Amino acid sequence: MTGKPPKVRAPSIRDVARLAGVSHQTVSRVLNNHPSLRDSTRAKVLQVMEDLQYQPNRAARALSRGRSRTIGILTAQSSEYGPASSIAAIQEAAQEAGYYVNTANLAADDHESIEAALVQLMLQGIEGLVVIAPQVRVFDVLEQLSITVPYVSLQSGGRQDGHALSVDQIAGARLATRHLIDLGHRRIYHLAGPQDWIEAEARMRGFLDEMGAMDVPTTAPILGDWTADFGYYAGRELFGRLDFTAIFSSNDQMALGLMHAARDAGLELPRDVSIVGFDDIPEAAHFWPPLTTVRQDFAELGRRCVAALLEDLAGHEPVAEQSIMPRFIVRASTAPPVR
Amino acid sequence: MTGKPPKVRAPSIRDVARLAGVSHQTVSRVLNNHPSLRDSTRAKVLQVMEDLQYQPNRAARALSRGRSRTIGILTAQSSEYGPASSIAAIQEAAQEAGYYVNTANLAADDHESIEAALVQLMLQGIEGLVVIAPQVRVFDVLEQLSITVPYVSLQSGGRQDGHALSVDQIAGARLATRHLIDLGHRRIYHLAGPQDWIEAEARMRGFLDEMGAMDVPTTAPILGDWTADFGYYAGRELFGRLDFTAIFSSNDQMALGLMHAARDAGLELPRDVSIVGFDDIPEAAHFWPPLTTVRQDFAELGRRCVAALLEDLAGHEPVAEQSIMPRFIVRASTAPPVR
DNA sequence: TGTTCACATGTGCACGGTCACAATTGTGAT
DNA sequence: ATCACAATTGTGACCGTGCACATGTGAACA
Numbered sequence: 241m242t243g244k245p246p247k248v249r250a251p252s253i254r255d256v257a258r259l260a261g262v263s264h265q266t267v268s269r270v271l272n273n274h275p276s277l278r279d280s281t282r283a284k285v286l287q288v289m290e291d292l293q294y295q296p297n298r299a300a301r302a303l304s305r306g307r308s309r310t311i312g313i314l315t316a317q318s319s320e321y322g323p324a325s326s327i328a329a330i331q332e333a334a335q336e337a338g339y340y341v342n343t344a345n346l347a348a349d350d351h352e353s354i355e356a357a358l359v360q361l362m363l364q365g366i367e368g369l370v371v372i373a374p375q376v377r378v379f380d381v382l383e384q385l386s387i388t389v390p391y392v393s394l395q396s397g398g399r400q401d402g403h404a405l406s407v408d409q410i411a412g413a414r415l416a417t418r419h420l421i422d423l424g425h426r427r428i429y430h431l432a433g434p435q436d437w438i439e440a441e442a443r444m445r446g447f448l449d450e451m452g453a454m455d456v457p458t459t460a461p462i463l464g465d466w467t468a469d470f471g472y473y474a475g476r477e478l479f480g481r482l483d484f485t486a487i488f489s490s491n492d493q494m495a496l497g498l499m500h501a502a503r504d505a506g507l508e509l510p511r512d513v514s515i516v517g518f519d520d521i522p523e524a525a526h527f528w529p530p531l532t533t534v535r536q537d538f539a540e541l542g543r544r545c546v547a548a549l550l551e552d553l554a555g556h557e558p559v560a561e562q563s564i565m566p567r568f569i570v571r572a573s574t575a576p577p578v579r
Numbered sequence: 580m581t582g583k584p585p586k587v588r589a590p591s592i593r594d595v596a597r598l599a600g601v602s603h604q605t606v607s608r609v610l611n612n613h614p615s616l617r618d619s620t621r622a623k624v625l626q627v628m629e630d631l632q633y634q635p636n637r638a639a640r641a642l643s644r645g646r647s648r649t650i651g652i653l654t655a656q657s658s659e660y661g662p663a664s665s666i667a668a669i670q671e672a673a674q675e676a677g678y679y680v681n682t683a684n685l686a687a688d689d690h691e692s693i694e695a696a697l698v699q700l701m702l703q704g705i706e707g708l709v710v711i712a713p714q715v716r717v718f719d720v721l722e723q724l725s726i727t728v729p730y731v732s733l734q735s736g737g738r739q740d741g742h743a744l745s746v747d748q749i750a751g752a753r754l755a756t757r758h759l760i761d762l763g764h765r766r767i768y769h770l771a772g773p774q775d776w777i778e779a780e781a782r783m784r785g786f787l788d789e790m791g792a793m794d795v796p797t798t799a800p801i802l803g804d805w806t807a808d809f810g811y812y813a814g815r816e817l818f819g820r821l822d823f824t825a826i827f828s829s830n831d832q833m834a835l836g837l838m839h840a841a842r843d844a845g846l847e848l849p850r851d852v853s854i855v856g857f858d859d860i861p862e863a864a865h866f867w868p869p870l871t872t873v874r875q876d877f878a879e880l881g882r883r884c885v886a887a888l889l890e891d892l893a894g895h896e897p898v899a900e901q902s903i904m905p906r907f908i909v910r911a912s913t914a915p916p917v918r
Numbered sequence: 919t920g921t922t923c924a925c926a927t928g929t930g931c932a933c934g935g936t937c938a939c940a941a942t943t944g945t946g947a948t
Numbered sequence: 949a950t951c952a953c954a955a956t957t958g959t960g961a962c963c964g965t966g967c968a969c970a971t972g973t974g975a976a977c978a
């Protein structure tokens with residue numbers, strides 16, 4: 241009837257220019273806050289933009305300046321409280337700095353998944369990368385793919401190639417361990433995280449260091465998977481033999497599972513067994529008994545991480561990052577041993 | 580000495596073309612799996628791509644075809660278990676379909692934050708939007724900004740403008756309520772979520788519907804904020820007067836806080852008070868006592884959500900989505916009333 | 919009045935793909 | 949051998965922005 245519809249196309253910089261009676265370049269300058277622009281011109285252009293509901297086209301921008309202004313996040317376990325909090329903070333901080341964020345989840349932690357996720361991120365043209373995942377393998381893949389973008393890892397320990405950024409996990413673990421020792425415990429188990437998580441390793445090291453420093457004999461840590469379920473099943477076995485008086489769990493969820501198992505075994509907490517967690521998730525204060533744990537500031541971590549990355553992107557030498565000190569939160573899940 | 584360095588530029592389609600002795604368009608055809616291509620040609624081009632470590636430039640692609648292949652997620656509380664799980668599933672599903680995902684977090688839930696987040700997403704040129712947040716306001720803003728991309732909301736209830744996709748919250752809440760009534764409870768409180776969360780509203784409606792259907796008198800629900808802390812403080816007040824025998828909490832975290840308060844008040848669970856939660860977070864099975872709750876499949880939700888969006892993007896009429904039925908999980912936090 | 923210079927604005931092309939269309943090659947039938 | 953037609957490949961323009969450079973404008977100064 242009326243011929244083909246005009247095929248609405250989003251207004252471009254040139255449409256704005258035409259209506260404002262200026263050149264497209266002037267419009268571009270308005271967009272980029274160029275200093276030498278007459279106020280009246282700027283105002284006129286802005287007005288037309290408003291009228292047209294003009295939105296700059298990101299793809300065109302990225303293409304022409306060869307920069308995507310995008311940061312990638314590679315994450316595993318992204319639905320856990322810690323990573324999720326950090327991710328949220330990273331997004332906020334990045335957005336504030338005018339950067340976009342793209343997240344890729346690791347389906348599994350084998351080589352292929354890591355490679356797939358990394359390729360996916362690189363395809364997006366990321367300028368920087370944040371890794372929140374089992375570092376060791378990821379960094380192998382990073383090197384192997386000869387990935388060049390600056391990256392930061394949100395975990396500590398392991399290779400300190402200047403990229404790691406973290407709450408001082410070792411110090412946190414030592415705090416927790418020391419607390420138990422000070423209470424009088426001598427037979428202390430450590431329920432660790434998965435072997436290839438550097439966080440897990442750091443906490444384990446902190447535990448072993450402190451035990452060693454205080455001359456308390458140790459047994460081999462138990463390797464868990466961060467879940468409450470694992471804590472529960474590990475607890476069922478541990479409380480069966482009960483050859484200890486305290487457990488330091490490397491995260492709060494596993495500590496919760498342990499508590500559950502302890503009650504199942506007819507134990508009273510913290511009288512019969514002391515338990516310390518790590519992370520201080522928002523629920524920890526309401527566990528039964530309220531959990532003594534190590535608080536990490538995940539959000540601060542995320543923020544610093546973006547800051548470091550942006551520094552690097554700007555070409556500045558990365559400042560020697562001082563790690564964030566965790567806080568030890570004493571609640572009611574620990575007590576002196578009675579046995 | 581040697582003049583300016585050659586300024587390494589990523590190889591482009593034309594570089595590949597030159598080395599392979601074909602035209603750039605042929606290379607483009609290889610990239611897009613065009614059917615009529617001699618096998619030998621394709622192989623030659625692929626080989627050169629391999630040699631050059633060629634990576635297509637996303638920005639250029641997006642620009643020239645006018646499509647970004649990006650889906651946006653607008654989220655609040657993204658570090659909670661539910662949203663985080665859905666987000667992970669969405670990312671996975673989208674990636675599989677060749678889409679990218681961008682997430683924007685709501686700093687606060689006021690009008691400006693919503694608008695800022697939405698603008699940020701639109702700037703990225705998203706083709707579709709998933710909303711995981713207090714719907715009501717978001718959709719007001721969506722309309723007001725006359726946003727045109729197809730969108731899907733991950734919550735139920737409220738306006739059913741064909742965009743909502745969800746676990747049937749009302750049914751879930753009725754299940755929970757019915758369970759309490761069947762046990763013999765007659766004085767049941769409901770600890771609801773924030774007023775403007777449609778999820779909260781739906782659960783509340785399910786509660787009220789079932790109470791009404793079973794002819795049980797109700798009191799006004801208490802409006803919470805999803806946190807365990809809130810549950811605890813609400814519990815302190817409630818258990819002070821104890822004019823009820825059961826509470827249906829609209830999420831597991833608040834239920835945990837309630838349990839904490841109940842113990843503080845010297846109550847024994849579930850003998851003195853029955854508590855039901857909602858969500859079945861992984862920790863719920865290890866609460867004390869293990870929480871009876873309503874399980875939602877957040878991941879499935881995320882997947883369906885992407886499917887619906889892609890259907891819409893492909894121009895197909897959205898199929899009338901049947902909502903996902905939640906499962907009621909009976910554990911140990913409920914019992915017949917003794918008072 | 920001419921010169922200088924900073925400021926303000928315009929011109930044309932590049933970025934790396936895709937699209938529409940043209941050109942070339944190959945194949946089987948006549 | 950010739951033709952019709954399909955399969956394969958090439959050509960040039962275009963997507964929306966930013967950059968380098970050219971140009972225009974006005975004020976300050978000699």
